[in-house]
Amino acid sequence: MAYCVPEALTRAERVGERYEMASGEGFVVWFTGLSGSGKSTLAAMLAAELPRRGVHVESLDGDVVRTHLSKGLGFSREDRDTNIRRIGFVARLVARSGGCAITAAISPYRDIRDEQRRAIGRFCEVYCECPIEVLERRDAMGLYARARAGEIKGFTGIDDPYEPPRSPEVVVHTDRESPREGVARILAKLEELGYVRPAAQPAEPARTGLVPPHGGELVDRFVRGETRLRLLERAAGLPRVTLDERGASDLELIGNGAYSPLKGFMTSRDYLRVVHERRLESGLVWSIPITLAVPGEDAGRLSLGSEVALAAPDGRVVGVLELVDRWTPDKDIEARDVYGTTDVSHPGVASLRSSGDVYLGGEVWLVDRPVVPQFPEHPRDPAATRAAFEARGWRRVVGFQTRNPIHRAHEHITKCALEITDGLLLHPLVGATKAGDIPADVRMRCYELLLEKYYPADRVVLALYPAAMRYAGPREALFHALVRKNYGCSHFIVGRDHAGVGHFYGTYDAQRAFDDFLPGELGIEPLKFEEAFWSTVVGGMATDKTAPGGPETRITLSGTQVRELLRAGKLPPPEFSRPEVAQILLSAMRERAHDQAA
Structure with a gap:
């Protein structure tokens, strides 16, 4: 028939x-x-x-x-x-x-x-x-x-x-x-x-576990047990390079898998593609070069194919580099492409200019943490946060990057994000920041108090991100998202000026950076929030999308204004900051002034 x-x-x-x-x-x-x-x-x-x-x-x-x-x-x-x-x-x-x-x-x-x-x-x-x-x-x-x-x-x-x-x-x-x-x-x-289904017939399976790490595998470069002791013994006889504060942070984050899929400091092939295209040589999305910069005289005594001992700023040998590449970068191009400027008033550019003029590339092995861990009661490794999420049965986890105390606007957007996810990773950066930023120990007291009083205890994990801040705006926003994917996050909050500083980036440039890539390439969903404020019209936190009224109906302050109030011995208004948090900041400001006077 x-x-x-x-x-x-x-x-x-x-x-x-x-x-x-x-x-x-x-x-x-x-x-x-x-x-x-x-x-x-x-x-x-x-x-x-x-x-x-x-x-x-x-x-x-x-x-x-x-x-x-x-x-x-x-x-x-x-x-x-x-x-x-x-x-x-x-x-x-x-x-x-x-x-x-x-x-x-x-x-x-x-x-x-x-x-x-x-x-x-x-x-x-x-x-x-x-x-x-x-x-x-x-x-x-x-x-x-x-x-x-x-x-x-x-x-x-x-x-x-x-x-x-x-x-x-x-x-x-x-x-x-x-x-x-x-x-x-x-x-x-x-x-x-006929090899794949049309887009109109999606067949993406429901995820039953946490989002996979970037590149599919969580890197672990820590050496343990007898192998560690043997490597330490061998390292004692190797030529040595001393890491600066940023290099030490990067080494730990390579070692613990936060920078997966990186297994070491970038070679020139990866470095050049990242600087020019925001991709590794493999084509995988990656937006910030992770490099080991050393003075030319130090690089000159090293041989390609050899091993190099890596020392922390305090002199301890903490790792070994398998040196496979050495080159002199064009820092003008790196500054322009990564930071969007060559102006040395930009803290990221200033750090770049002050670093060594030769880059070393190769895989690394860690024998010890380069920075003595602060706040040991909070996890700092991706394996630990992933285990915490698994224990709680979380699958959809939103990450929030912060280098400042959390004020009411931050509280508002994190709680909005919690409405559509299983849990929140509050993930403050505790590495090097620019002069004037609030110290990590003060910020940690603020986070702990805020979580204790104003968030459900079973919906938030407070962990540490022991990285140095680069202030690279849109590029760093992408970078922060990919790193939080390694920590187990499926979603990431991106604000109006994420990782920005001064006038160097436009409003919402960081959010627009995510539109340059296919969602599957990133593997983590950005949650893009507008600037939040206290609206006197609605009597609560809101954004342009949810509240009427002009600027006169909005209570919001800049970081400079907050610091000026604190220096004058005044608390920011409760519509801007929880009074208990503001009191911690005020006390810390007074202690610092007293110490400086003494």
Whole structure:
């Protein structure tokens, strides 16, 4: 008996039908293109989006594969083909098990790519096309220039051929298409092929646990037991570098997994991509460079491939660096791109300028915490906060970053966030801050009192974020969100001037920064709040969205105004700050004035 397909059957229905017929079968998305053409970025974005369509993804980045699967291979044609066959073999296994393997390697030769297409079957080739003159202009590593000068031999596109695919499923012109546009077209092709469900038929599974760490794995670089003792003994004979306050904080946060997926201080490849593109070399979103800066004379006595003992500011050996990279950064470019200014009145730029002029890169191992822990009754490691959330049965956790006492506006937005989540991580930064910021011990007393009196005890975890403040505005807002994802947060509060200072950033720039990335790439949902104030019209806390009236009906104060009141011995109005919190601040201000007078 013959069956007719109604003409009215929609494209989405046809694609959905093909998807159901192909369910259980995996596929491979094979990115190819010259160095710097955007393969890793597009691959990372696609890898973040496909799980939202119900697809399990494994990523096979070219550099990662060469490190772990093809170590020892060179760049002859035979070795390149062997590398691609190894990638194809693993990709085929992933597809056979029902997943999607995403490869991002140059794979310059057409025959070997076509060989993989025949072997795999369900295959989508994506050609990242970009004119070589554009690639040379935006090559932060200077690889093309070095190849032109003969310093690098066998460089694809210069003295080794690249053979573009003849009939790829998708061509992304990365010189004139945005990554978002490119990923949208790749997804459309995968839908058309029947490999993924259309966006109108989402299949993202309900999460049964905490949000996974950034990159999928919580890093742990602490060395324990006998291994620690042996490493300490070996470190005694190594050349030594002494960390500054920021470096010490960064080392602890690499070691405890707060900076996952980082396993050490960045190499130049990661550093340059982060500075220019807010991504690691792998394509994963990351907005702040985590670098180890040392004076040139110290760097000059170190050999690549060797180990370096890392000493805390107090002289203790606290870790070991496996040195694999050393370079002199352009700090003007770093200041401009990361902080948005080269003005040394910006505290982040001032810190950058005062640091060493050479950067060291490589993985690290910790034998001790670089900073003696304060407030030991509160957790400071991601593993500890995640365990606390799990014990309480939380899945949706909102993080709140603060370097100031919590006033009524902060209380208002955190409680609004609690209405839609299981719990709140109150996560004050307790590392280095700029002059004039309120000391951590004073702030901690304020937090503890406020939580005791005004928050439900079973809905809040107070933990420590032992980081140095960078004041990088929009970039630091993204960074703070990704770090809180590692601590177990699914949501993150972003205010109107998050991590800003002075006049350097526009109102709500930090919130807009999140719009540059696909939600799946970040893996944490920003909660964007407008400035809150006490409204005399409604008799309570409100924002522009919830209260009528002009400025004369709003009670709000700047940090400068609050400090002026405290110095004059006056408490801020109760509509701005809880009186008990204000009293702690006033007492601390008087103690400081007394100590300075003495």
